[in-house]
Amino acid sequence: MTTFIDYLLGGVSSGAIIALMALAIVLIWRSTRVVNFAQVGQAMFTTYVALTVRDATGNWIIALLAAIAAGAVLGLVVHWLVIRPVKRVDTSGAIIATFGVLISLQALAGMLWGGDTRGYAPPVSNDGIQLAGRIWPFSWYDVLVIGVTIALVIGLTLLFTRTNIGLAMRASAFNPEVARLSGVRVSRSLAYGWILAGMVGAIAGVLVAPTSQVSPNSFDILLVFAFTAAVIGGLDSLVGAVTFGIGTGLVISLVSGYSDSSNAPVVALVLLALNLLLKPDGVFGHHHSRAV
Amino acid sequence: MLTVSELSVSYGAVRALANVSLTVPPGEVTAVIGANGAGKSTLMRTLAGLVRPAAGSATLDGQPITGRKAEDIVRMGLALVPEGRSTIPDLTVEENLRLGGLWRNRSDRAASQAEVFDLFPILGQRRHLRADTLSGGERQQLAIGRALMAKPRCLLLDEPSLGLAPLIVTQILELVSGLARNSGLAVLLVEQNAVTALRVATTGIVLNLGEIVQTGPAADIASDEQLRHAYLGY
Numbered sequence A: 001m002t003t004f005i006d007y008l009l010g011g012v013s014s015g016a017i018i019a020l021m022a023l024a025i026v027l028i029w030r031s032t033r034v035v036n037f038a039q040v041g042q043a044m045f046t047t048y049v050a051l052t053v054r055d056a057t058g059n060w061i062i063a064l065l066a067a068i069a070a071g072a073v074l075g076l077v078v079h080w081l082v083i084r085p086v087k088r089v090d091t092s093g094a095i096i097a098t099f100g101v102l103i104s105l106q107a108l109a110g111m112l113w114g115g116d117t118r119g120y121a122p123p124v125s126n127d128g129i130q131l132a133g134r135i136w137p138f139s140w141y142d143v144l145v146i147g148v149t150i151a152l153v154i155g156l157t158l159l160f161t162r163t164n165i166g167l168a169m170r171a172s173a174f175n176p177e178v179a180r181l182s183g184v185r186v187s188r189s190l191a192y193g194w195i196l197a198g199m200v201g202a203i204a205g206v207l208v209a210p211t212s213q214v215s216p217n218s219f220d221i222l223l224v225f226a227f228t229a230a231v232i233g234g235l236d237s238l239v240g241a242v243t244f245g246i247g248t249g250l251v252i253s254l255v256s257g258y259s260d261s262s263n264a265p266v267v268a269l270v271l272l273a274l275n276l277l278l279k280p281d282g283v284f285g286h287h288h289s290r291a292v
Numbered sequence B: 001m002l003t004v005s006e007l008s009v010s011y012g013a014v015r016a017l018a019n020v021s022l023t024v025p026p027g028e029v030t031a032v033i034g035a036n037g038a039g040k041s042t043l044m045r046t047l048a049g050l051v052r053p054a055a056g057s058a059t060l061d062g063q064p065i066t067g068r069k070a071e072d073i074v075r076m077g078l079a080l081v082p083e084g085r086s087t088i089p090d091l092t093v094e095e096n097l098r099l100g101g102l103w104r105n106r107s108d109r110a111a112s113q114a115e116v117f118d119l120f121p122i123l124g125q126r127r128h129l130r131a132d133t134l135s136g137g138e139r140q141q142l143a144i145g146r147a148l149m150a151k152p153r154c155l156l157l158d159e160p161s162l163g164l165a166p167l168i169v170t171q172i173l174e175l176v177s178g179l180a181r182n183s184g185l186a187v188l189l190v191e192q193n194a195v196t197a198l199r200v201a202t203t204g205i206v207l208n209l210g211e212i213v214q215t216g217p218a219a220d221i222a223s224d225e226q227l228r229h230a231y232l233g234y
């Protein structure tokens, strides 16, 4: 029983990071109806930016802020330069284009920073906290990760429910025509979606870096988990992305604990397949037909 | 005052509107009636900036609106309630209304919202509910309320009667024509249901296969049996 609880505890913070990445995927799906497979590539790239800034300043927070800024710019650039022109012609082309962006970013990162795996020291201890006479599988760094995730989810919720930009983004996603008839500049709302997703993804990248290391391909596995969580959550739902992001983290931790960590991606794909068979709209997905 | 002159619209080879000219004066309801496929929605969507005209122009109080984007036209004072329920089901009643005047400042929006709740009290009672919990009639009121949140000088209504009980349609249209009389709003109402539309309208316009075949006082059109047989099918 203690082992079971330990495994669960160990999964919470990796689940939080998966949740963030899934959130980024959902933000773009909601606004643009494109699954952005480049999301982890963008996050990898901005994490390299963070690494460079951190080497220069020695400051974790400044590096994080630099990654967020880079994520915003990169999100906008990908949207304007690649997705918008391609999507005007055809949507499935845009999804394929995101793979192109992923591969290009990986190649570019390899050229700029080399292909070697690099470490990313956590700003606070990543060792298990000692409490009540034992060492728990939970570190101060995990506390930080979970804290940042909670703050971000609250911030996004407030953005979407309380601000005009958030309302414009939701309306543009649900019904672009009614949004335009209400005076909303829909193409700008879509761009905000990409910027926001780029920022959220950048945070996820910096947070995951101490556990995954940084190399052009080291975040690929995160894509599998985040995509699984986003799809099971219904792709449209922020709540779904967070819930199943954390859920996926727990499952992975249990699978890795009781068997072998190399089984985790397979289990994720099985969950994804089962979900697509049993509940194609996702658990939190919308079933009503949209107004034309 | 909305002035439309010589407006023509084509969808590829299909000509949906041909040389349509009309005026929509403030303070009253102008009704455009016509059968299925007459081009009524095309007229409305073109005026609102969703469809590009092949030729012709439209002005609102002298300012040209043709060629502008939909999101700019509504800010200039022309708001469309499109065919079907043009509310966003996932948003609450209040959010749907807020959306309608998002670019306006907070106090102007609050004033407009109070006016909408005066006009349609049920929306005030349901303000925190999601739009998809409303009945059809309530949703149509919300759709009109959303358009009114832009504080338009000209309001376009595309078949508000669709799928609603006749009594509810009459109630809603009476409220809208009252609003037009009291506040000087210019209303262009498009309907297949000619009887109801002509009852609240001052002027009636009959559209057939994209062309205007008759314009005149609503009462005259309502009592013109030949016209009814030829174009309205009753």
Ligand SMILES: Nc1ncnc2c1ncn2[C@@H]1O[C@H](COP(=O)(O)OP(=O)(O)OP(=O)(O)O)[C@@H](O)[C@H]1O
Residues within 6 Å of the ligand: B011, B014, B015, B016, B034, B035, B036, B037, B038, B039, B040, B041, B042, B043, B083, B192
């Ligand atoms: N997007 C489109 N593409 C091609 N043809 C269209 C399009 N929209 C409308 N049409 C055609 O244009 C003509 C006018 O259609 P429109 O929708 O304006 O008529 P309507 O009077 O509103 O009809 P209804 O009473 O059914 O709403 C019809 O022949 C229709 O088939």
Ligand SMILES: [Mg+2]
Residues within 6 Å of the ligand: B040, B041, B042, B083, B159
């Ligand atoms: Mg129509």
